[in-house]
Amino acid sequence: MTSTTLAPRWHEMPPGAVVRELGNSASIDRSDWRLERPVRDQEKCIRCRLCWIYCPDGAVLELDKPYINRNGRRYEVTYEFDYRLCKGCGICAEECTVKAITMVPEAL
Amino acid sequence: MTLASTRVKVATANEAAAEAVKDVDVDVVAIYPITPQTTVVEKIAEFVANGDLDAELIYVESEHSAMSALIGASACGARAFTSTSSQGLIYMHEVLHIASGMRLPLVMCVAMRALSAPISIWNDHSDLMSVRDSGWVIYVASSAQEVYDTTVMAYRLAEDPEVLLPVMVAYDGFIASHTAEPFEPAGRERALELSPKRRTWSRLDPDSPITMGTITSPEYYYEFKYQQVVAMEKALEKARELERAAQRVLGRSYGLIETYKIEDADVALLVMGSYWDNARLAVDEARRRGTRAGALRLRLYRPFPLEELERALRGVSVLGVVDRAISYGARPSGPIALEIAASIGRRLDLSLVSIVAGLGQRTVTVEDLTELAVSLENARGARDAHLVTRFYGVRGL
Numbered sequence: 077m078t079s080t081t082l083a084p085r086w087h088e089m090p091p092g093a094v095v096r097e098l099g100n101s102a103s104i105d106r107s108d109w110r111l112e113r114p115v116r117d118q119e120k121c122i123r124c125r126l127c128w129i130y131c132p133d134g135a136v137l138e139l140d141k142p143y144i145n146r147n148g149r150r151y152e153v154t155y156e157f158d159y160r161l162c163k164g165c166g167i168c169a170e171e172c173t174v175k176a177i178t179m180v181p182e183a184l
Numbered sequence: 185m186t187l188a189s190t191r192v193k194v195a196t197a198n199e200a201a202a203e204a205v206k207d208v209d210v211d212v213v214a215i216y217p218i219t220p221q222t223t224v225v226e227k228i229a230e231f232v233a234n235g236d237l238d239a240e241l242i243y244v245e246s247e248h249s250a251m252s253a254l255i256g257a258s259a260c261g262a263r264a265f266t267s268t269s270s271q272g273l274i275y276m277h278e279v280l281h282i283a284s285g286m287r288l289p290l291v292m293c294v295a296m297r298a299l300s301a302p303i304s305i306w307n308d309h310s311d312l313m314s315v316r317d318s319g320w321v322i323y324v325a326s327s328a329q330e331v332y333d334t335t336v337m338a339y340r341l342a343e344d345p346e347v348l349l350p351v352m353v354a355y356d357g358f359i360a361s362h363t364a365e366p367f368e369p370a371g372r373e374r375a376l377e378l379s380p381k382r383r384t385w386s387r388l389d390p391d392s393p394i395t396m397g398t399i400t401s402p403e404y405y406y407e408f409k410y411q412q413v414v415a416m417e418k419a420l421e422k423a424r425e426l427e428r429a430a431q432r433v434l435g436r437s438y439g440l441i442e443t444y445k446i447e448d449a450d451v452a453l454l455v456m457g458s459y460w461d462n463a464r465l466a467v468d469e470a471r472r473r474g475t476r477a478g479a480l481r482l483r484l485y486r487p488f489p490l491e492e493l494e495r496a497l498r499g500v501s502v503l504g505v506v507d508r509a510i511s512y513g514a515r516p517s518g519p520i521a522l523e524i525a526a527s528i529g530r531r532l533d534l535s536l537v538s539i540v541a542g543l544g545q546r547t548v549t550v551e552d553l554t555e556l557a558v559s560l561e562n563a564r565g566a567r568d569a570h571l572v573t574r575f576y577g578v579r580g581l
């Protein structure tokens with residue numbers, strides 16, 4: 077049987093399994109679920125925000141961090157990953173129209 | 185009760201259920217037709233159309249949706265109701281577990297009916313027996329009056345903060361659902377006195393948000409299920425108190441089981457639902473023929489009133505359990521007989537006889553029940569009688 081000594085006892089849990097503490101998923105470390113991690117090429121990224129929209133885990137961060145690419149084009153935002161939240165589903169890589177995201181095996 | 189009383193109505197159990205829904209001021213009703221339940225929700229729609237009940241009616245496209253809609257309504261804090269039968273109950277089986285797991289105090293009437301195939305729109309208890317482990321409190325009523333009273337009482341039990349379980353009020357399709365008899369509605373004032381509207385359960389509220397219906401991991405699931413076990417134990421205690429409260433407010437109560445001439449009985453027949461009247465007549469007839477018979481009726485089926493049953497059966501040497509459903513391949517094959525064999529076991533000095541009868545509303549007369557009661561004498565002292573089920577009335581047996 078799994079050792080669950082740190083988990084609450086039956087009478088300490090809310091009936092009906094309601095969750096009273098909102099946004100608690102942000103505190104769950106999902107990094108160990110991952111087989112592959114998304115890696116973004118900031119040069120290719122056109123800041124379209126699709127990965128931010130599609131990520132089911134809120135693991136794509138939109139940062140107020142200007143970026144100037146090699147052609148001198150300036151963007152006001154930069155997208156990065158929060159690898160603590162990313163579970164490696166690959167949706168962002170699938171949705172990115174310019175193929176700026178590559179899924180790389182965790183082992184590498 | 186006299187018909188001269190202004191309050192007395194002549195109605196079917198279905199109409200009595202609708203009347204109770206009106207009197208406890210239900211907020212949301214999911215409506216879907218299935219024989220023989222349909223006239224319950226038709227009557228409720230009529231009450232709403234006439235302004236007698238201020239409720240939101242949701243015309244759903246299936247029983248699965250009916251229960252799902254009620255789960256949503258109850259999660260928002262509404263007092264919710266629906267009614268079903270047979271395949272409809274089975275179709276909502278998946279969602280029944282969600283209602284009880286979410287601890288939502290829904291109330292549903294079940295006009296019991298046989299299951300397909302072959303298709304039968306007539307009565308037996310196969311539908312109810314198939315959902316007995318869905319975590320709902322289950323009452324089985326035997327008259328229109330009892331259907332009314334129990335539906336009113338059900339809200340108080342369901343919404344008790346120490347219980348918070350959904351409740352089914354079952355009764356026999358057609359035999360009760362479509363047979364008119366006199367009954368006396370308590371009226372809204374008394375119904376709400378017995379079952380006042382209290383928002384005792386966790387519900388969705390934009391000002392104080394929570395999440396409901398989540399996924400759990402293996403570390404948590406079992407504890408939530410154990411909470412339901414404890415809630416059922418609490419429900420048994422509260423159901424006993426509820427009978428006293430009903431007596432006080434409605435002037436009527438039934439007990440968790442009812443007995444007839446059981447005190448000095450050698451043999452007894454146990455039935456549920458509308459066989460109760462005939463069983464009592466059969467007891468009188470069996471006694472005239474020299475068998476000291478008695479009868480019992482299970483009114484509360486979940487949680488199982490074992491203590492009441494044991495107390496009533498002291499001194500009885502043969503108990504015949506009449507099941508109107510089959511647990512295929514089980515020994516005994518009657519679900520209630522099986523349960524009594526398991527729970528009472530050797531604790532009482534009793535031979536148990538499992539009888540399956542009345543499937544698909546095959547007529548079981550007073551004469552049949554009398555014959556069954558008298559025949560119980562043969563099983564006196566037979567310790568393994570329960571391993572064989574008597575499929576009463578099957579041609580060729």
Ligand code: SF4
Nearest residue numbers: 131162163165166168
């Ligand atoms: S791999 Fe999945 S979880 Fe990770 S950032 Fe992309 S979409 Fe989000």
Ligand code: SF4
Nearest residue numbers: 121122124125127172
């Ligand atoms: S979808 Fe691709 S291009 Fe668009 S913001 Fe994300 S990484 Fe950049």
